[in-house]
Amino acid sequence: MPKLDLSPYPDTPTARAELVVFLNRHLPPQKGHDWEQRLRHWWDENPAATDNQERGRWAHAEGRVVAYGGIIPALHAWQGQPCQALYATTFCVDEHFPKAAALVFLQQREVAEQRMIIHSTPSPRVQEALLKMGARAEQTVTRYFFPAGIASRLHGHSWWPSLPADKRVVTDPAEVTSIARPYQQADRIEKWITPDYLRWFCRSTTRTHHFLGLVDAAGTLSSYLLVTPRLVRSLLSWDVLESFTTNEDRSELYALIGLLVKEPGLIPGGAILVSAAAFPDDLTWDPPPAFLCRNQRVCHFFLLPEALRQARKHTIMAEGDLGL
Numbered sequence: 001m002p003k004l005d006l007s008p009y010p011d012t013p014t015a016r017a018e019l020v021v022f023l024n025r026h027l028p029p030q031k032g033h034d035w036e037q038r039l040r041h042w043w044d045e046n047p048a049a050t051d052n053q054e055r056g057r058w059a060h061a062e063g064r065v066v067a068y069g070g071i072i073p074a075l076h077a078w079q080g081q082p083c084q085a086l087y088a089t090t091f092c093v094d095e096h097f098p099k100a101a102a103l104v105f106l107q108q109r110e111v112a113e114q115r116m117i118i119h120s121t122p123s124p125r126v127q128e129a130l131l132k133m134g135a136r137a138e139q140t141v142t143r144y145f146f147p148a149g150i151a152s153r154l155h156g157h158s159w160w161p162s163l164p165a166d167k168r169v170v171t172d173p174a175e176v177t178s179i180a181r182p183y184q185q186a187d188r189i190e191k192w193i194t195p196d197y198l199r200w201f202c203r204s205t206t207r208t209h210h211f212l213g214l215v216d217a218a219g220t221l222s223s224y225l226l227v228t229p230r231l232v233r234s235l236l237s238w239d240v241l242e243s244f245t246t247n248e249d250r251s252e253l254y255a256l257i258g259l260l261v262k263e264p265g266l267i268p269g270g271a272i273l274v275s276a277a278a279f280p281d282d283l284t285w286d287p288p289p290a291f292l293c294r295n296q297r298v299c300h301f302f303l304l305p306e307a308l309r310q311a312r313k314h315t316i317m318a319e320g321d322l323g324l
Helices: 013-026 035-044 099-106 124-132 149-154 195-201 251-262
Strands: 005-008 054-061 064-078 083-091 116-119 136-147 169-170 210-215 220-232 235-245 273-278 292-303
Touching: 005 099, 013 064, 013 083, 035 064, 035 136, 054 099, 064 099, 064 116, 083 099, 116 124, 124 136, 124 292, 136 149, 136 251, 149 251, 169 273, 195 220, 210 251, 220 251, 235 251, 251 273
Parallel strands: 083 116, 235 273
Antiparallel strands: 005 054, 054 064, 064 083, 116 292, 136 273, 136 292, 169 210, 210 220, 220 235
16 A cells, blocks of 8 residues: 555645646536635635635645545634634545545544534534544534515514614625624624625535625624525525624514515525524524424534533534535
């Protein structure tokens, strides 16, 4: 067996060209999104990548790439401050070098001593390995379904609160000049929100993301939804991936999703359902009048540094590399 050489991936033009060839060979692009585009989005355009140089690990044998485990830099909030986080992505191994898989994967133990690593698309085998490594697992959500458009008039159409008179609705994150606060609650781990992050997320190369937010006259954002089209039993739905509010209550969030329920064509394409998923500690969608709720399996796993292992974590669907 040739010697395996494991090292951090150095994102130089030469290294990226070599990585693209390897990924094209073992994970051919789907839906027309090539690897050059995805890597540019993850690393060149990602605002969290500027101060976070981690890009993953790769292994070589006989002078060629035989394994790669990727990283997308991210920012989370803890105790009112930003902290660097890592989204694991694109675990790819040449089948002729199975030992390289463990070599690349297990290096996460060292990395996780300093930074949280989030997995949201791990294979069943990787999930088992993450549990053995002590990862925190979030494997169920409750999904809530709300009829939209004409159907909403027959079910809870009048429940939703009115939009605040001093705010306006925006559907383009370019109209957001600032955030009222870059986090929702300081006593938990959650995403750190900036205008640059919102614009970047909505430019994903692999999935369509839409933005619906409330700003004041100065363009300061206080609440928003990020949604994506989703088929539910062949019915087009707007699926809420991320909700955010700096208000003490959730009235702005409910006003926004109520607007989407009543006017699903506000976002191009329209839909006849609006759905939202909540992890077990998230009660956001309990009060609104859903016509159906059901539990679903998900696979969000978190490798946490020692200092964060007992911290409360606010988990949402738009974490990790899902949709990126």
